[in-house]
Amino acid sequence: MTVTVATRAEVCVVACAEAFRGDGEILAAGIGGAITVLAARLARLTFEPDLVTHDGVCLLTGDVPPLGQSPQVVEGWLPFRDHLWLVLNGRRHVMLGASQIDRYGNSNISCIGDWSRPRSQLLGVRGVPGNTVCCPTSYWIPRHSTRVFVPRVDMVSGVGHDRAAEAGPSAHRHHDLRRVVTDLAVLDFQSPDHSMRLASVHPGVTVDEVVAATGFPLVVTGDVPETRQPTGEELRVLREVLDPGSLRDREIPA
Numbered sequence: 001m002t003v004t005v006a007t008r009a010e011v012c013v014v015a016c017a018e019a020f021r022g023d024g025e026i027l028a029a030g031i032g033g034a035i036t037v038l039a040a041r042l043a044r045l046t047f048e049p050d051l052v053t054h055d056g057v058c059l060l061t062g063d064v065p066p067l068g069q070s071p072q073v074v075e076g077w078l079p080f081r082d083h084l085w086l087v088l089n090g091r092r093h094v095m096l097g098a099s100q101i102d103r104y105g106n107s108n109i110s111c112i113g114d115w116s117r118p119r120s121q122l123l124g125v126r127g128v129p130g131n132t133v134c135c136p137t138s139y140w141i142p143r144h145s146t147r148v149f150v151p152r153v154d155m156v157s158g159v160g161h162d163r164a165a166e167a168g169p170s171a172h173r174h175h176d177l178r179r180v181v182t183d184l185a186v187l188d189f190q191s192p193d194h195s196m197r198l199a200s201v202h203p204g205v206t207v208d209e210v211v212a213a214t215g216f217p218l219v220v221t222g223d224v225p226e227t228r229q230p231t232g233e234e235l236r237v238l239r240e241v242l243d244p245g246s247l248r249d250r251e252i253p254a
Helices: 008-020 034-045 080-088 128-134 161-167 207-212 232-242
Strands: 027-030 059-061 074-077 092-096 137-141 177-182 185-188 197-201
Touching: 008 034, 008 092, 008 137, 008 177, 008 232, 027 034, 034 092, 034 137, 034 232, 080 092, 080 128, 092 128, 128 161, 197 207
Parallel strands: 027 092, 092 137, 137 177
Antiparallel strands: 059 074, 177 185, 185 197
């Protein structure tokens, strides 16, 4: 019997894919796990066919291979210098992870604790400052909790709305922070002061659960809708084409 009910992981993939809706001919880069890679590829195979996808390294994919496999058709080579050009010119939409994120979208992947003597050393800022200032950015957080959603990040790796505004036109002009998707909800910054707003809750999740798992006040207006379910075609593409091995469920158990 074919299972038609979407799992939580599949709802999350589609919610992440929605971040790329309307992007057109732009490089869609999912970083941080199976969910984000699947999201970019699902968007391309369904509602956003002009998206540019790559193999995670330097090959632009003509076809869209299953997760973990190499493309059969290669459209081009994307050396690092050209990848940087895309970033600097706003031609890349990246979906990042974060160890901490605050109400304005400042994120941290560098350290936990005082930066001069941290309790835990993480990745470092890497390319996140340039990504968040120069091109569209979204986030995928697989475990929504007060440890991640904090009042103030210990170190700013990714630039949020408040800091972009403080930096002036040079940073604010191209700053485009879209949405945050978690295992519980979809959040965005469509509030008067660009602080984090609860856009939707996933099926089976309540507003109170999301609020309790967030370490700062969320903007909650009116009746918060439920995150949309995948269509039948999206489920078919996910299960049969992109991820027949169900690697998505390793990030978010069914």
